[in-house]
Structure formats: structure tokens, C-alpha cells
Amino acid sequence: MGIGGVLLRRLAGAAFLPGAWLQSRFQGGIRILMYHRVSPAPVYDQLTVTPERFARQMEYLRRHCRILGLAQAVDELRSSEFVRSGIVVTFDDGYRDNLEFALPILRRFEIPATIFVTTAFCDQTARHPRYPESPERLHLDWHEVRELANTPGISIGSHTLTHPYLSRTTDTQASVEICSSKDRLASEVQGPVDYFCYPSGDVTEREQQMVQSAGYRAAVTVAPGVNACGVALHALRRTEITDRDGVVDLFMKVKGAYDPIHRLLHWRRRRSFAKAATAARLGVASGANK
Numbered sequence: 013m014g015i016g017g018v019l020l021r022r023l024a025g026a027a028f029l030p031g032a033w034l035q036s037r038f039q040g041g042i043r044i045l046m047y048h049r050v051s052p053a054p055v056y057d058q059l060t061v062t063p064e065r066f067a068r069q070m071e072y073l074r075r076h077c078r079i080l081g082l083a084q085a086v087d088e089l090r091s092s093e094f095v096r097s098g099i100v101v102t103f104d105d106g107y108r109d110n111l112e113f114a115l116p117i118l119r120r121f122e123i124p125a126t127i128f129v130t131t132a133f134c135d136q137t138a139r140h141p142r143y144p145e146s147p148e149r150l151h152l153d154w155h156e157v158r159e160l161a162n163t164p165g166i167s168i169g170s171h172t173l174t175h176p177y178l179s180r181t182t183d184t185q186a187s188v189e190i191c192s193s194k195d196r197l198a199s200e201v202q203g204p205v206d207y208f209c210y211p212s213g214d215v216t217e218r219e220q221q222m223v224q225s226a227g228y229r230a231a232v233t234v235a236p237g238v239n240a241c242g243v244a245l246h247a248l249r250r251t252e253i254t255d256r257d258g259v260v261d262l263f264m265k266v267k268g269a270y271d272p273i274h275r276l277l278h279w280r281r282r283r284s285f286a287k288a289a290t291a292a293r294l295g296v297a298s299g300a301n302k
């Protein structure tokens with residue numbers, strides 16, 4: 013997004029702000045923030061926030077928001093008729109920089125977080141396809157995952173075994189990705205793994221049912237918006253935060269002023285996921301016929 017795009021987004025956000033403010037005041041609800049990497053980035057990357065920017069964002073949240081861990085948020089969503097506004101911080105994919113750069117900042121501002129790891133990435137047998145070439149080790153190893161799991165305020169969740177587009181997998185493959193990753197993680201961190209994150213936000217009713225049946229308490233998607241009373245706990249909404257988000261943008265996102273724009277983008281993403289899932293199913297069917 014260029015400078016024109018940033019201004020356009022702010023203008024649209026300003027138009028939606030009064031409605032969003034009223035809604036958050038009367039509806040309350042938990043907004044779950046989605047991060048990936050925190051690292052000094054030589055060029056802009058949508059999944060990477062620089063440590064300086066991340067520190068400013070955490071400072072803003074600490075000053076202006078009620079921050080809670082995912083477990084407490086789920087407790088409140090399950091038990092309260094009205095959930096006060098609150099913010100949860102999450103990270104996807106288990107990047108090594110979460111330990112190196114994000115953790116000291118989270119500790120400085122006493123902000124809890126949940127990190128969703130993919131077991132093959134921790135095994136170092138695969139890496140996120142977005143970064144095929146990086147020379148250094150990209151993902152947390154198991155020793156580092158355990159270190160994070162033992163850090164007060166930090167919890168580890170599952171992001172599958174191999175980070176597939178789940179809706180394109182067979183029932184057996186999806187079940188293995190969802191259930192075996194839970195078991196493997198639980199044995200690695202020597203504790204329960206109660207939360208799941210759908211890779212790339214690709215989720216249908218089938219995966220939601222499987223995640224629930226596997227015993228996860230809740231799961232997060234990339235559907236935008238706030239989580240208020242009555243939300244499906246296995247399809248929690250999240251708001252992506254990037255390096256472009258200064259204090260103004262963070263304020264807009266926390267208040268929900270960018271939700272209408274994000275809903276439109278998400279609708280397009282879901283349409284392309286559905287097309288790809290149909291193509292994958294047709295591919296499996298025609299392969300079976302050969």
C-alpha cells in the first residue's frame with residue numbers, strides 16, 4: 013500500500029469511526045491482534061513489524077487498552093453476557109524473532125501473548141513458503157518453544173503439522189494436522205495445548221467441527237472484527253497489525269474503524285479459498301478415477 017492508499021484508508025476509517033466507537037461502547041468485546049514476525053526489516057514486508065514499531069504499538073496498548081491473555085478472553089466470552097472491551101496479542105508460524113525481538117518488548121510492557129507454531133517448522137524440516145531463501149534459521153526450534161512456554165504470560169498454540177490450506181485436504185489429512193499437532197505440542201511443552209490457529213485463515217465448517225472435537229477450547233481465524241458475546245469460539249476473529257500501523261492506525265484498528273474495509277478484503281479472500289478447495293476436490297476425484 014502506497015502513501016495514497018494509507019491516506020485513503022485513514023479517510024475511510026475516519027468516516028466509519030463514529031459508528032465503530034458507538035458499537036464498541038455498547039457491544040464491548042475482545043479484539044485479537046495478529047502478528048507474525050518482529051524483526052529489523054530492510055524492505056517492507058507485510059508480515060514483519062520492526063522492533064521499534066512493535067515497542068510503540070505495545071506501549072500504546074498498555075496505556076490505552078485492557079490487555080488479557082487468550083485463555084482469560086475465552087473464559088470471559090464463555091461466561092459473560094457482556095464482555096468488556098479488551099485486547100489479546102497473538103503470533104503465527106513460530107518465528108525465531110518472536111523470542112529474540114518480540115519477547116523482551118512483551119515483557120517490558122507486561123503483555124501476555126499466544127504463539128501458534130507449526131511442528132514441521134520447529135523440526136526445521138520445513139519453513140514458511142513466504143521465506144524460502146533466508147540464510148538464517150527462520151523458525152523456533154523445540155528448545156526455544158519450551159523456553160517460551162515456560163515464560164509467564166506466554167502460551168503456545170497449534171498451527172498444524174505442515175501449514176496446509178486445510179479446506180483443500182482430505183478428511184484424514186485434516187484430522188491428522190489438527191489432532192497430531194496437538195498431541196505432539198503437548199508432549200514437547202509438557203502441558204495442555206488448548207488453542208488452534210487455521211493456517212492462512214483457510215477454514216470451513218468441517219475444520220471448525222474437527223478442531224472442536226479434538227478438544228481445543230477455541231481457535232482463531234483471520235476473519236476481521238471484534239469477538240462479542242455469542243461468537244463461535246472455534247472461529248474467533250482477528251485483526252492483523254503491520255509495520256504501517258502507527259498510533260493513528262492502531263487506534264482506528266482497535267476501535268474497529270477499519271473493520272468494514274477488512275470485511276471486504278476478507279470476502280474476496282474467502283471466495284478465492286472456496287474456488288481453490290473446489291478445484292482440489294475435483295483434482296482428488298479425477299485422480300481417483302484414473
Ligand SMILES: [Zn+2]
Nearest residue numbers: 104105211212
Ligand atoms: Zn501461518
